[in-house]
Amino acid sequence: MERRLGISIYPEHSIMEEDKKYIDLAKKYGFKRIFMCLLSANESIEEVKRTFKEIISYANDRGFEVILDIAPNIFDKYSISYDDLSFFNDLGAFGIRLDVGFDGSKEAKISFNPYNLRIEINMSNDVAYIDNIITYKPNKPFIYGCHNFYPQKGTGLPYDFFIKCSERFKKYGLRTAAFITSKEGKIGPWDINDGLCTLEEHRNLPIDVQAKHLFATELIDDVIIGNAYASEEELEALSKVNRYQIELSVEILEETTDVERKIILNEQHHRRGDITHEVVRSTEVRVKYSKDNVEIHNNDISFKKGDILIGNNNFGKYKGELQIALLDSKDERKNKVGRIREEELVLLDFINPWSKFKMVEYKRK
Known part of the structure; x- marks a missing residue:
């Protein structure tokens, strides 16, 4: 309809x-x-x-x-x-x-x-x-x-x-x-x-x-x-x-590379069917960007709910995978590349197994 x-x-x-x-x-x-x-x-x-x-x-x-x-x-x-x-x-x-x-x-x-x-x-x-x-x-x-x-x-x-x-x-x-x-x-x-x-x-x-x-x-x-x-x-x-479909507004970090920006903004994401409570995983992008350089940055910090993460060069086959943190965590094999607009965190409750979602850049006024 x-x-x-x-x-x-x-x-x-x-x-x-x-x-x-x-x-x-x-x-x-x-x-x-x-x-x-x-x-x-x-x-x-x-x-x-x-x-x-x-x-x-x-x-x-x-x-x-x-x-x-x-x-x-x-x-x-x-x-x-x-x-x-x-x-x-x-x-x-x-x-x-x-x-x-x-x-x-x-x-x-x-x-x-x-x-x-x-x-x-x-x-x-x-x-x-x-x-x-x-x-x-x-x-x-x-x-x-x-x-x-x-x-x-x-x-x-x-x-x-x-x-x-x-x-x-x-x-x-x-x-x-x-x-x-x-x-x-x-x-x-x-x-x-x-x-x-x-x-x-x-x-x-x-x-x-x-x-x-x-x-x-x-x-x-x-x-x-x-x-x-x-x-x-x-x-x-x-x-x-x-x-x-859910389209999340994302504040992208200054250190985020061009490759990472493409992964965030240019792709149709969907959550894996076999879900975890810790992160939303968009895994197909890692295949497309498997040969790209995902240099290490913003990886030695604690991640909070709503942080956008991408696997870096140290993450083996998971390099290039996009994730959204749902719980506090820390993993130096992932770069923090952005954060969902605070008022939109409620939308994460609607990203279910196989749910499609996209991301658009948001700049706070």
């Missing part, structure tokens, strides 16, 4: 022209989805139609899929029938997200709406909600899942709980989404905005690391920035994230 990036727009709290500029900027960097909140709408139905139709039309013309966040009170407030979703179709929406669900039967029924609107289900509960919907035989390709975001510091999901919730949806092969937070974005649906992320541990991480982490779980297909407006620098950083 294609993995995509998204932004969020809050027409009730923003200026239309600024929203349009943000959409254009997101398009420039390959974003495809827009989360748009209707929950906080306080205008008349005529004003809501005017505002939302204009901005959704603008987004549609630029190739975005717009999903509106709603709840049962929206149906009541604007006298919308569950059996007639023409209101959302008239706005130009691609789908609707049910922040609060119904009884399972209702979700299944409206997934067969004549407008082919996607029905996105709240994923952030570890209950049999989606199982119940599936029991009622929905139009499954039109059922999506999307986590909540949490504006209040300290209220985001813990990682283990997030995994349980996500697995409930992914086992059915549904498209899934979760939120990350911008350090620059000040706009959200409510008056509290300590960041708008799904996972609490993401709240203070760089935005690209948040996305890398979500994609690495292989449980999330669409990563959406929860708050607006992210900076162009953040959008660009996200556009460079490899969505299909």
Whole structure:
């Protein structure tokens, strides 16, 4: 399934022209989805139609899929029938997200709406909600899942709980989404905005690391920035994230040779299937570089988790093998050639037997 990036727009709290500029900027960097909140709408139905139709039309013309966040009170407030979703179709929406669900039967029924609107289900509960919907035989390709975001510091999901919730949806092969937070974005649906992320541990991480982490779980297909407006620098950083395999940012040591740089940056790495807890081993590179000179340097030190190591000339058949330290160790037959960006050490937990991974150079600002 294609993995995509998204932004969020809050027409009730923003200026239309600024929203349009943000959409254009997101398009420039390959974003495809827009989360748009209707929950906080306080205008008349005529004003809501005017505002939302204009901005959704603008987004549609630029190739975005717009999903509106709603709840049962929206149906009541604007006298919308569950059996007639023409209101959302008239706005130009691609789908609707049910922040609060119904009884399972209702979700299944409206997934067969004549407008082919996607029905996105709240994923952030570890209950049999989606199982119940599936029991009622929905139009499954039109059922999506999307986590909540949490504006209040300290209220985001813990990682283990997030995994349980996500697995409930992914086992059915549904498209899934979760939120990350911008350090620059000040706009959200409510008056509290300590960041708008799904996972609490993401709240203070760089935005690209948040996305890398979500994609690495292989449980999330669409990563959406929860708050607006992210900076162009953040959008660009996200556009460079490899969505299909782990790509580690590595600070390369000054003493690292050209041969070692090639081993680190130019090769498709994969972890050996017969793993060890001490290091991640990428062994095929040693065959390719068996005749190259891997001179000795930075080898008489203790290695720490996240250090990048390459076997030197004293390592016999293992010369040229690339390793990532997982535990403290010391071995003078290995050179320390770099170190994984500190915020990305969490990604090492996802490099399993036979996992593919790449490395890119990172220079701390």
